[in-house]
Structures are given as C-alpha cells and as structure tokens.
Amino acid sequence: MxxxxxxxxxxxxxxxxxxxxxxxxxxxxxxxxxxxxxxxxxxxxxxxxxxxxxxxxxxxxxxxxxxxxxxxxxxxxxxxxxxxxxxxxxxxxxxxxxxxxxxxxxxxxxxxxxxxxxxxxxxxxxxxxxxxxxxxxxxxxxxxxxxxxxxxxxDVARLNALEAGRVAARDLCGGDPEQMAPPAFADYCVSLFAEEPVELTVVDDQEQLMREYPLLSAVSRTSFAVARHAARVVRVEYNPEGEVHQTWLIAGKGVTFDTGGADLKVGGAMAGMSRDKGGAAATAGFMKTVAMLRPKGIRIIAELGLVRNALGSDAFVPDEIITSHAGARVRIGNTDAEGRLVLADLLSHLRQDAQEAVSPRVFSIATLTGHVVRAYGPYTGVVENSVARRGQQGQLMQQIGERWGEPVEISTLRREDFAQVAGRSESEDLLSSNNGASVNISRGHQFPQAFLLKASGLDKHQLASDQPIPYLHLDIAAAAVEKRDPLYGKPTARPVATLLAMMEEL
Missing domain, CATH: 3.40.220.10 (Leucine Aminopeptidase, subunit E, domain 1)
Structure with a gap:
C-alpha cells in the first residue's frame, strides 16, 4: 500500500x-x-x-x-x-x-x-x-x-505505522466519486484492516440503515437506487491487550460526493466535492496506524458514515422532519448541510458505547463547513463542548498540532449557537441549518456542534450530569487538501499525526 x-x-x-x-x-x-x-x-x-x-x-x-x-x-x-x-x-x-x-x-x-x-x-x-x-x-x-x-x-516503527495510516487517509480522501463511492470505500477499509487486530463491521442493509441511522439514510435516500452509490456505515473497533484506561470514540464524515442535494451547488461550487469524505478518510487512517502500533491501555471505536448526497426523484428536501437515532425531531433547513446529519447518527451510536466505556472521549472529524475556511484559512477548526473545554482538551490538541505541523485554531461554543438550531415550531426539536451557505452565516462553523450535541443526545452529558463526556469537533474543511490546490490538490492526511501524538500524551 x-x-x-x-x-x-x-x-x-x-x-x-x-x-x-x-x-x-x-x-x-x-x-x-x-x-x-x-x-x-x-x-x-x-x-x-x-x-x-x-x-x-x-x-x-x-x-x-x-x-x-x-x-x-x-x-x-x-x-x-x-x-x-x-x-x-x-x-x-x-x-x-x-x-x-x-x-x-x-x-x-x-x-x-x-x-x-x-x-x-x-x-x-x-x-x-x-x-x-x-x-x-x-x-x-x-x-x-x-x-x-x-x-x-x-522511531522507524512508529513512523512506518503513521505513514501507512496517512497513505490510507490520502487514498480514501483523494479517490474520485466512483473509485471511492460508499461501497468501494467500505471495501477498501475491509482490505486495509484484513490483517490487523481490529473488529470491523460494515452495515449495508438499507432497512437496517434507515432504522438505525435515519438522518444519514435521508441524505442517501435517492442514492439507494444505485447500488454502487448506496450508503454504508463502517465500524472499526480496537481493543488492547490488558486493562483499558481510556476510550476514544470517533465519528468520521464520509460524503463521497456532495451535489448539495435539492439545495444544489451551483456556479462551479460542486467541483472538488469528492473530497467531502476527508473526515472518514482521516479516521480510517488513524485507525490503521493504531492497529499497527497496538498501544496498551486505550480502546478506540470509530464509525464512518459513507453516503453520496445526490439529487433525484427520492432526494430529501428542506422542511422535512426526520427523527434522529437519539430521538430528536430534526427539521431540514438546507440539504447542503448534510454532513451534520451523517455525524449526528454516528455520534448517537458512539454515545451509547461511551455510556458503558472507561474514561470516554468523543471526537467528530469532518470537512464540514466553508465557514471554517473563511475564518481560519488552511487550519483545522476545533470546537469543544463544555467538558472538553474545562479539561483544556482543545488547548492540548493545539499544542500538539503545532509540534507536528498540523496547526489548529480553537473556537468557543456559545449560547447563540444553540439558538441557531432551536426548533421554530412545535413540530420539531431542532433546525439542521439556516438556508444559506455557511460562509455567509454568522458563526457558521461553531453552531453545527450545537446541533450535533442536541441531535445525538450528547447534550445529556454536560458538566453537571452523572457522566460528563468530553467531545471535540474537528472541522478539517480547510486542512484536508493542500492549500495550493484546494479542489484537486493532494490530500494532507490531517489530523492523523496530531491524533496519534495526543493519544500517546493522554
């Protein structure tokens, strides 16, 4: 490889x-x-x-x-x-x-x-x-x-494992819409982990996906009719030998191509959207590195949501109300804000794992918004929930990212972000998004975490809860591809090196 x-x-x-x-x-x-x-x-x-x-x-x-x-x-x-x-x-x-x-x-x-x-x-x-x-x-x-x-x-062994993960991340992120359509992406993962000490499952049954990942399935609804574009969820679990001291749970957004759906991307904005799977790609790459290094004391579970956001006769549309896996009634505000829908169901499943886990930490990794590009240029934006902020987890990631050449900027989640996604009527609990492009929306890369917390049920794990869970949301829309050619340039494999170093320091 x-x-x-x-x-x-x-x-x-x-x-x-x-x-x-x-x-x-x-x-x-x-x-x-x-x-x-x-x-x-x-x-x-x-x-x-x-x-x-x-x-x-x-x-x-x-x-x-x-x-x-x-x-x-x-x-x-x-x-x-x-x-x-x-x-x-x-x-x-x-x-x-x-x-x-x-x-x-x-x-x-x-x-x-x-x-x-x-x-x-x-x-x-x-x-x-x-x-x-x-x-x-x-x-x-x-x-x-x-x-x-x-x-x-x-350390040659560590670097070889890290580079193997980075190669996988680049392969998966950079593959075109057919080379790395959801089933092909999942097949690559099956091959990638075939000889590694991990448990890998692929959810490919449409009825199961619609039942257990309803928001994700809404994004993929019109793609189910095309077998090579049908949705997949890949779950990779690493269990170390001996006692577990902490658990990482990672959700990776894998939109293998994003047309915008009914809110169609126009004016050339669709070019480069095969790279909208960078979060799932980086997550898979990180898991490859972990599997090769076999660290002690840490259990890691990753779920990759692989969908094609297409336009067709069965496409989901704005104003639909869909109940998330966690039970939140979500009114669709903009079908081009599909990544948060994919992540919300993944995070809800990982939340259930976290409730039974030792010292859990939750991450989501996604090429989520154009706003983070506007706000931070070529850098990853990290948004912390209250528990992660209290534990200075974003600061730790920022310090590590600086040393590994993968700089990040920290954003603060605020009450206005929850107001952005609050339901507008008695029919829904949440609004997924405003109906404009994120680059034109105030706090366009911060408020999606408010939605993710509410839609996934992680908002029940705040500082005053019986089980506070730290959660970092990583928006890598600006960092997943080399800045010299953000549409077609070489994928960077960020933040694989930072995640590995952070895992080793915690």
Missing part, C-alpha cells in the same frame, strides 16, 4: 553502504558541523551557484551515495511566527527533487539549530514531509517503492 518505507541506515551509509542512492539534507544554513565532508561540498557549490541555500538544489557528489546530494533549505526558522511546517515543506520538496532525479533509496539528514521547542519533533515531521512529497494516487499504475533512511534517530 505505502510507496514509502522508513529505515535506520548504517552510520556510514551516506558513503555508499546499503545501496542508498541520494543524500537529502534539510537545513537552515547548511553549516553541517557534524558532517565536514558534506560541508565542503556545499561550500564549494555555494562559491559558484547563488541558488545554494535559497532553493532546492541537486549537487553532483562523487563518492556520496548515488553521487547525489540534494539541499533542501528551510529558510530562516528563527522568526517568532515560524513553525515546523517549514521543515515539512523543505523535506517534501527535496524528496520530490530526489525522486525526479531517479533516486529510490534516499538518506534523510536534518541539520538544524537545537533548543527551540517549536522544532522538538522536526526529525519526524521531516520524514512525514518526504512521505507527502512522494505519495502517488492509487490509480497511478507505476508505484515504485522508495526507501527513506532516517539519520537523526527517529
């Missing part, structure tokens, strides 16, 4: 031992005090080429692995507002240059000043940057395997 595999090379590998065919150096200034042979090569090149240290450069280096030395400058990373993404991006570009030159066994060396806590995980982040740069879509016929030798003492 993965095109990239990480290794720990021998100490003298850069001089030809082990079949390595390139050395990639990521650095701010290329002083290379610990590598005088490389330092001399760089100094000589800089005397005749003013690009050295300013842009990625390939040097002819006889006697070095493969005769190739690739210099990937980070630029000045000492500025107060810089972060580890500079290192990720430099490694990404350097790896692509090495690959284009013909290298398939690349040694990665970081030469950076120490002592800055922002760059604590720089060696690992650089390795992930290489993986991002070398990733190819799964439909590309030529998928060469590339070895990356890590020369800064990185």
């Amino acid at each position: 993965a095109q990239v595999e990480f290794f720990t090379p021998a100490e003298d590998a850069q001089f030809g031992e082990g079949g390595w065919d390139a050395v990639l150096v990521v650095s701010q200034d290329f002083t290379l005090d610990a590598n005088p042979e490389l330092s001399q090569l760089v100094a000589h090149a800089a005397s005749v080429d003013q690009r050295i240290g300013k842009e990625p450069t390939l040097l002819l280096a006889p006697g070095l692995a493969g005769g190739r030395l690739i210099l990937a400058p980070t630029g000045d990373i000492s500025d107060d507002y810089e972060d580890v993404r500079r290192i990720y991006e430099a490694a990404e570009e350097g790896a692509k240059m090495a690959f284009r030159s013909g290298a398939r066994a690349i040694l990665l060396l970081l030469d950076l000043p120490g002592g800055d806590p922002r760059y604590l995980n720089a060696p690992e982040v650089a390795a992930l940057g290489c993986g991002q740069g070398l990733y190819l879509n799964p439909d590309v016929e030529d998928q060469p395997q590339v070895r990356i030798g890590l020369m800064n003492g990185q």
Whole structure:
C-alpha cells in the first residue's frame, strides 16, 4: 500500500553502504558541523551557484551515495511566527527533487539549530514531509517503492505505522466519486484492516440503515437506487491487550460526493466535492496506524458514515422532519448541510458505547463547513463542548498540532449557537441549518456542534450530569487538501499525526 518505507541506515551509509542512492539534507544554513565532508561540498557549490541555500538544489557528489546530494533549505526558522511546517515543506520538496532525479533509496539528514521547542519533533515531521512529497494516487499504475533512511534517530516503527495510516487517509480522501463511492470505500477499509487486530463491521442493509441511522439514510435516500452509490456505515473497533484506561470514540464524515442535494451547488461550487469524505478518510487512517502500533491501555471505536448526497426523484428536501437515532425531531433547513446529519447518527451510536466505556472521549472529524475556511484559512477548526473545554482538551490538541505541523485554531461554543438550531415550531426539536451557505452565516462553523450535541443526545452529558463526556469537533474543511490546490490538490492526511501524538500524551 505505502510507496514509502522508513529505515535506520548504517552510520556510514551516506558513503555508499546499503545501496542508498541520494543524500537529502534539510537545513537552515547548511553549516553541517557534524558532517565536514558534506560541508565542503556545499561550500564549494555555494562559491559558484547563488541558488545554494535559497532553493532546492541537486549537487553532483562523487563518492556520496548515488553521487547525489540534494539541499533542501528551510529558510530562516528563527522568526517568532515560524513553525515546523517549514521543515515539512523543505523535506517534501527535496524528496520530490530526489525522486525526479531517479533516486529510490534516499538518506534523510536534518541539520538544524537545537533548543527551540517549536522544532522538538522536526526529525519526524521531516520524514512525514518526504512521505507527502512522494505519495502517488492509487490509480497511478507505476508505484515504485522508495526507501527513506532516517539519520537523526527517529522511531522507524512508529513512523512506518503513521505513514501507512496517512497513505490510507490520502487514498480514501483523494479517490474520485466512483473509485471511492460508499461501497468501494467500505471495501477498501475491509482490505486495509484484513490483517490487523481490529473488529470491523460494515452495515449495508438499507432497512437496517434507515432504522438505525435515519438522518444519514435521508441524505442517501435517492442514492439507494444505485447500488454502487448506496450508503454504508463502517465500524472499526480496537481493543488492547490488558486493562483499558481510556476510550476514544470517533465519528468520521464520509460524503463521497456532495451535489448539495435539492439545495444544489451551483456556479462551479460542486467541483472538488469528492473530497467531502476527508473526515472518514482521516479516521480510517488513524485507525490503521493504531492497529499497527497496538498501544496498551486505550480502546478506540470509530464509525464512518459513507453516503453520496445526490439529487433525484427520492432526494430529501428542506422542511422535512426526520427523527434522529437519539430521538430528536430534526427539521431540514438546507440539504447542503448534510454532513451534520451523517455525524449526528454516528455520534448517537458512539454515545451509547461511551455510556458503558472507561474514561470516554468523543471526537467528530469532518470537512464540514466553508465557514471554517473563511475564518481560519488552511487550519483545522476545533470546537469543544463544555467538558472538553474545562479539561483544556482543545488547548492540548493545539499544542500538539503545532509540534507536528498540523496547526489548529480553537473556537468557543456559545449560547447563540444553540439558538441557531432551536426548533421554530412545535413540530420539531431542532433546525439542521439556516438556508444559506455557511460562509455567509454568522458563526457558521461553531453552531453545527450545537446541533450535533442536541441531535445525538450528547447534550445529556454536560458538566453537571452523572457522566460528563468530553467531545471535540474537528472541522478539517480547510486542512484536508493542500492549500495550493484546494479542489484537486493532494490530500494532507490531517489530523492523523496530531491524533496519534495526543493519544500517546493522554
């Protein structure tokens, strides 16, 4: 599955031992005090080429692995507002240059000043940057395997598991509307976890889906008639050996294509909507990493809601009132606000699991709103319920995301958000959405969590309840795809690295 595999090379590998065919150096200034042979090569090149240290450069280096030395400058990373993404991006570009030159066994060396806590995980982040740069879509016929030798003492096993999960997340997010339609997405997951210590179930029966996931099924109603587009719910459960100390429950939005439904996306707004499954993709990728690492003490349950929001004779429409799995009567305000409907039923099932779980924490991950893109640019927006906010869970995620090159912004859930989704008549308990685009709605990425709390029953688990449950909602609409091409660019696999590091720190 993965095109990239990480290794720990021998100490003298850069001089030809082990079949390595390139050395990639990521650095701010290329002083290379610990590598005088490389330092001399760089100094000589800089005397005749003013690009050295300013842009990625390939040097002819006889006697070095493969005769190739690739210099990937980070630029000045000492500025107060810089972060580890500079290192990720430099490694990404350097790896692509090495690959284009013909290298398939690349040694990665970081030469950076120490002592800055922002760059604590720089060696690992650089390795992930290489993986991002070398990733190819799964439909590309030529998928060469590339070895990356890590020369800064990185944990190779952890990074291989993390990259395997990130590859899965990119595959699933980036697949086109037919390659990764709901049944195909579910089949990919079945294959992905076939050899892993997890329990996986796929709910594909239409009657069962309509009974147990009524809001999700409403979104998919007109797609049930087309077998290759029919809805699926994939449930993946990891149970560790030994005692469980905490439980994570994750809902992933997997809208494999979003036309907007009856509230049809117009004016070109439908392009790129095959990426509306990024939340389910990231969740599946995270579960792959967990399954490979087999951590102790934590149980994790994920549910992925896979639907196509299509327009047809049986499509759901605004003004319909549908009762959620948790029993809330939901009036549909806008069929293009379908992701929260999918998540609400998943969260309701996970709420039931949480009631019997040890130290539960709930997450939802979704490419949910255009508003978060307008508000935060390329960053993930995290909205906390009261319990998570009291426990500073969003702050912890923000701190971890900074170190792993996956920055997040924290939003506050407020009473106005609950007013936005309050029922407008005696017939309904909730209104799913206003009837406009989220980018034009005040608090457009915050108030959906108010809906999710109410529609899923998680609002019964607030601070004063018998069982307070922390819940973080992650809106990755701005972060799921590289910002250079938000419609068709390479998926980023965010926030898989952050979730793994957060799991390990809690």
